[in-house]
Amino acid sequence: xxxxxxxxxxxxxxxxxxxxxxxxxxxxxxxDDLLHTESTRLLPFLDQLDPSIxxxxxxxxxxxxxxxxxxKEQAKTVVLIFARFxxxxxxxxxxxxxxxxxxxxxxFKDQVMLLEAPVQGVAPMLAAVQKLxxxxxxxxxxxxxxxxxxxxxxxxxxxxxxxxxxxxEVDQPRDLFLYCYYGGMICIGQKRFQKALELLHxxxxxxxxxxxAIAVEAYKKYILVSLIHQGQFSTSLPKYxxxxxxxxxxxxxxxxxxxxxxYSTGKIAELESYVQTNREKFESDNNxxxxxxxxxxxxxxxxxxxxxTYLTLSLQDIANIVRLNSPKxxxxxxxxxxxxxxxxxxxxxxxxxxxxxxxxEQYKTCGMIEHIDSSMQxxxxxxxxxxxxxxxxxxxxxxxxxxxxxxxxxDFDDFDGVPQKFNV
Numbered sequence: 001x002x003x004x005x006x007x008x009x010x011x012x013x014x015x016x017x018x019x020x021x022x023x024x025x026x027x028x029x030x031x032d033d034l035l036h037t038e039s040t041r042l043l044p045f046l047d048q049l050d051p052s053i054x055x056x057x058x059x060x061x062x063x064x065x066x067x068x069x070x071x072k073e074q075a076k077t078v079v080l081i082f083a084r085f086x087x088x089x090x091x092x093x094x095x096x097x098x099x100x101x102x103x104x105x106x107x108f109k110d111q112v113m114l115l116e117a118p119v120q121g122v123a124p125m126l127a128a129v130q131k132l133x134x135x136x137x138x139x140x141x142x143x144x145x146x147x148x149x150x151x152x153x154x155x156x157x158x159x160x161x162x163x164x165x166x167x168x169e170v171d172q173p174r175d176l177f178l179y180c181y182y183g184g185m186i187c188i189g190q191k192r193f194q195k196a197l198e199l200l201h202x203x204x205x206x207x208x209x210x211x212x213a214i215a216v217e218a219y220k221k222y223i224l225v226s227l228i229h230q231g232q233f234s235t236s237l238p239k240y241x242x243x244x245x246x247x248x249x250x251x252x253x254x255x256x257x258x259x260x261x262x263y264s265t266g267k268i269a270e271l272e273s274y275v276q277t278n279r280e281k282f283e284s285d286n287n288x289x290x291x292x293x294x295x296x297x298x299x300x301x302x303x304x305x306x307x308x309t310y311l312t313l314s315l316q317d318i319a320n321i322v323r324l325n326s327p328k329x330x331x332x333x334x335x336x337x338x339x340x341x342x343x344x345x346x347x348x349x350x351x352x353x354x355x356x357x358x359x360x361e362q363y364k365t366c367g368m369i370e371h372i373d374s375s376m377q378x379x380x381x382x383x384x385x386x387x388x389x390x391x392x393x394x395x396x397x398x399x400x401x402x403x404x405x406x407x408x409x410x411d412f413d414d415f416d417g418v419p420q421k422f423n424v
Contacts, residue, residue: 004045007027008045010057012048012057024056024057025096028056028060042061053090056096059100060097062104063104079120082124085104087127091130091132094131101132105145108125109149118152122150122155122158125145136165137166147159147183156190159183160186160187163195163199166378166382167179168385168389177203177218178214180202181200184196184221184222187199188221201222209244210244211248223256224259224293226260228290231263255278255281263298266302299333307343313356315352331347344359
């Protein structure tokens, strides 16, 4: 195959069966240098191919003809070509050249960003993720790209669709860091704080040989979301967190650690004063909105504490104790907390009295039973996965070699019934 025309002819003739596709893939790899050399005249040849039939060949040509710089004017046309290909291509074909498919999809994201229209990339990028995935448990290199587009276009609900999957297979550590970080931000946008904490926790505790910027930014948000959702924060990281995280994260997040310390006093005036003093820092980190939610959450925590002491309390008293400006403002806070299920209470509008109630949930409704059952099933499946991974690891030659070397370092002997450890 010495010409572009012959390459196109091969693509048209060898896209009909699995055997032919394998032969075509070999030919395309041999012709890849030619395609890149002739990249400037490749675009018209795409009209001779159907992306739903000639997916592999279309991918090679599209990759080559978009490898150079693309102007903003050209981007308007190229984005449509990218989107049509991604939506139409056959998963089994593009997975044969997954690296090229990832490159093409990342270029597509770059072009919609260049056009300042991230929402145009959301649906095609979701399709790309689903086609590249061999299973829902696999994290692809396109997951972070998709979630970033969802964030920029505020399509949070669409982003949540991939965050419900349990991930067990990861190719590149950076993909996991970005997936969890962007995913945490999407959950924050949807007020799904428990899920956000889980994802941000994964970033902070993930294995890392040295500290990275993603982990630092995730840690800052992890502190803020912990305060909003749980009303407290502990600076102690779990033992399984890397030594790099244990040593450095707190040093890079001092204003946030001090914010948590101020929050723990329960004094709203102190907290507001600290926020005002460090406003520029929080704003430069793009965290000021979350910090404001932290301040609002303190009002809620202080109201929740009242439910542990009082059965009834006037709105005026609540406003005085919690340091709100008026009974009306106290009423708005209480109503919102009732609506969100954060407290159980009734308000007598006539005399302005609030009556605090016990949690009415008896855990015996059909909906609650279904929720408990689905949670148990998920835990059972997770347990099976962990058992399988443990068995796989116990047979891994690299793990066994390392475990053998570690075992040689120590000798355990029993002296007077007490296990003793000696260095060899």
